[in-house]
Amino acid sequence: MNYDLVIIGAGPGGIFSCYEACRLDPSLRIAVIEAGSPLEQRKCPIDGVRIKSCINCPTCAIMNGFGGAGAFSDGKYNITNQFGGSLYEYVGKQKAIELMEYVDSINTSHGGEQTRLFSNNNAEIRKKCLENDLHLLDAKVRHLGTDINYIVLQNLFDELKDKADFFFHTRIEEVRQTEAGYQLISSKGEVFEGKQCIISTGRSGSKWMQKICDSLHIRTESNRVDIGVRVELPADVFAHLTDELYESKIVYRTEKFQDMVRTFCMNPRGVVVNENTNGIVTVNGHSYEDPSRYTENTNFALLVSNHFTEPFKDSNEYGESIARLSNMLGGGVIVQRFGDLIRGQRSTKGRIADSFVTPTLNATPGDLSLVIPKRQMDDIIEMIYALDKVAPGTANDDTLLYGVEVKFYNMQVEVDENLETSCKGLFVIGDCSGVTHSLSHASASGVHVARHICEK
Numbered sequence: 001m002n003y004d005l006v007i008i009g010a011g012p013g014g015i016f017s018c019y020e021a022c023r024l025d026p027s028l029r030i031a032v033i034e035a036g037s038p039l040e041q042r043k044c045p046i047d048g049v050r051i052k053s054c055i056n057c058p059t060c061a062i063m064n065g066f067g068g069a070g071a072f073s074d075g076k077y078n079i080t081n082q083f084g085g086s087l088y089e090y091v092g093k094q095k096a097i098e099l100m101e102y103v104d105s106i107n108t109s110h111g112g113e114q115t116r117l118f119s120n121n122n123a124e125i126r127k128k129c130l131e132n133d134l135h136l137l138d139a140k141v142r143h144l145g146t147d148i149n150y151i152v153l154q155n156l157f158d159e160l161k162d163k164a165d166f167f168f169h170t171r172i173e174e175v176r177q178t179e180a181g182y183q184l185i186s187s188k189g190e191v192f193e194g195k196q197c198i199i200s201t202g203r204s205g206s207k208w209m210q211k212i213c214d215s216l217h218i219r220t221e222s223n224r225v226d227i228g229v230r231v232e233l234p235a236d237v238f239a240h241l242t243d244e245l246y247e248s249k250i251v252y253r254t255e256k257f258q259d260m261v262r263t264f265c266m267n268p269r270g271v272v273v274n275e276n277t278n279g280i281v282t283v284n285g286h287s288y289e290d291p292s293r294y295t296e297n298t299n300f301a302l303l304v305s306n307h308f309t310e311p312f313k314d315s316n317e318y319g320e321s322i323a324r325l326s327n328m329l330g331g332g333v334i335v336q337r338f339g340d341l342i343r344g345q346r347s348t349k350g351r352i353a354d355s356f357v358t359p360t361l362n363a364t365p366g367d368l369s370l371v372i373p374k375r376q377m378d379d380i381i382e383m384i385y386a387l388d389k390v391a392p393g394t395a396n397d398d399t400l401l402y403g404v405e406v407k408f409y410n411m412q413v414e415v416d417e418n419l420e421t422s423c424k425g426l427f428v429i430g431d432c433s434g435v436t437h438s439l440s441h442a443s444a445s446g447v448h449v450a451r452h453i454c455e456k
């Protein structure tokens with residue numbers, strides 16, 4: 001199996017690098033190798049009746065397969081350099097935005113044409129935030145919604161399947177450098193040869209990526225993890241912000257610890273969901289574009305950024321330990337009413353049932369203060385009171401907090417401005433590079449590298 005280009009991972013990074021390489025040079029022989037299933041076979045076995053919680057499948061249908069971790073996501077493509085990754089540090093600010101705009105044009109020409117593009121540029125809301133020491137970040141956001149995102153992926157696959165060879169259920173174990181390029185060995189012993197290789201294995205492939213970097217002597221660095229909770233409250237509380245901006249990315253520096261807390265992944269009228277990363281269950285959220293699937297609640301994450309310094313190096317292990325603690329106490333995700341947290345009491349089934357907010361995720365009622373360290377917990381509480389000033393009702397007793405939400409950052413792989421590693425012809429893109437942590441940045445990094453390879 002000999003190719004000009006082998007791409008590991010069929011998430012947004014892998015898909016868009018394949019798309020752009022096929023478009024620019026149709027003569028290229030390209031293989032896309034993916035550990036998970038094709039899109040239509042991606043079905044999580046949790047049905048709420050026979051299987052109620054995660055059974056740790058060998059490859060997670062939510063995280064792995066065509067479309068990657070973003071396949072069932074809210075499909076929010078943020079066009080900005082202010083969050084979602086640091087691609088601009090490699091390619092320059094203007095080019096990074098151009099690449100994201102280009103990705104947007106592909107999405108809208110493959111099924112997303114009717115979706116809405118929001119802008120965070122609202123002077124009145126910005127002023128109101130600033131008056132309360134909250135900082136609204138600048139972004140345009142294309143909201144595909146989980147439903148349209150799926151259609152766009154389907155259309156992209158239909159277009160690419162005859163132009164490149166797709167290998168599903170194929171996990172690459174080893175990447176070896178050879179005289180002719182790269183040799184990839186799968187867990188079933190298949191061998192793929194490629195003159196050039198793009199690795200785009202996302203967050204779920206982070207541990208594997210570290211192993212590959214070690215074996216190829218590529219330098220890496222890891223020092224950040226974000227920890228927090230997912231907040232769920234009546235949609236009306238945030239409606240004045242979400243109707244206008246869809247997603248408001250708000251940053252706050254806490255008075256007590258001077259830590260940065262931010263809102264993240266806001267899902268108006270959405271649902272809270274489980275997320276499984278390497279067997280650890282954390283919380284996430286999404287929403288649908290189709291009004292018939294709206295819920296009465298809005299959810300978003302509140303995350304505290306943790307940067308570590310010497311001698312500690314494994315920031316992800318810190319995040320995983322906290323997530324494991326919640327899994328140990330709650331058997332998965334824990335839910336607590338804000339009022340219970342403030343009074344120092346656990347939430348119980350009865351208290352959640354009496355609440356005016358109906359949870360959209362079946363989580364275990366418990367006590368998040370037994371899981372989240374005091375510093376991060378105090379930061380989150382302070383942020384909730386700060387948000388209450390711009391969205392009164394946020395600090396209500398019945399506001400639900402799900403924990404833990406962990407935003408793992410892949411270690412930063414040392415790459416140059418073309419996202420090429422010290423091994424020539426080996427490119428690391430998307431979330432597994434540490435350069436990106438969003439759909440738009442991951443996709444844009446794929447386009448950037450494909451253009452560079454085709455130019456070469």
Ligand SMILES: Cc1cc2nc3c(=O)[nH]c(=O)nc-3n(C[C@H](O)[C@H](O)[C@H](O)COP(=O)(O)OP(=O)(O)OC[C@H]3O[C@@H](n4cnc5c(N)ncnc54)[C@H](O)[C@@H]3O)c2cc1C
Pocket residue numbers: 008009010011012013014033034035036063064065066067068069070071072073074075076077078084170171172173200201202203204205208265275284285286429430431432436437438439440442443
């Ligand atoms: C529930 C959820 C909601 C999200 N919502 C949003 C959102 O609205 N907006 C946003 O910007 N971001 C969102 N994100 C983040 C976004 O999905 C990621 O940033 C994005 O998918 C990263 O793309 P990627 O191609 O780098 O990696 P991934 O999408 O993670 O894809 C990597 C692929 O590589 C495969 N793989 C891994 N290891 C191997 C191996 N050894 N061999 C072969 N294949 C392998 C995996 O199976 C996977 O399919 C969300 C994430 C989740 C989980």
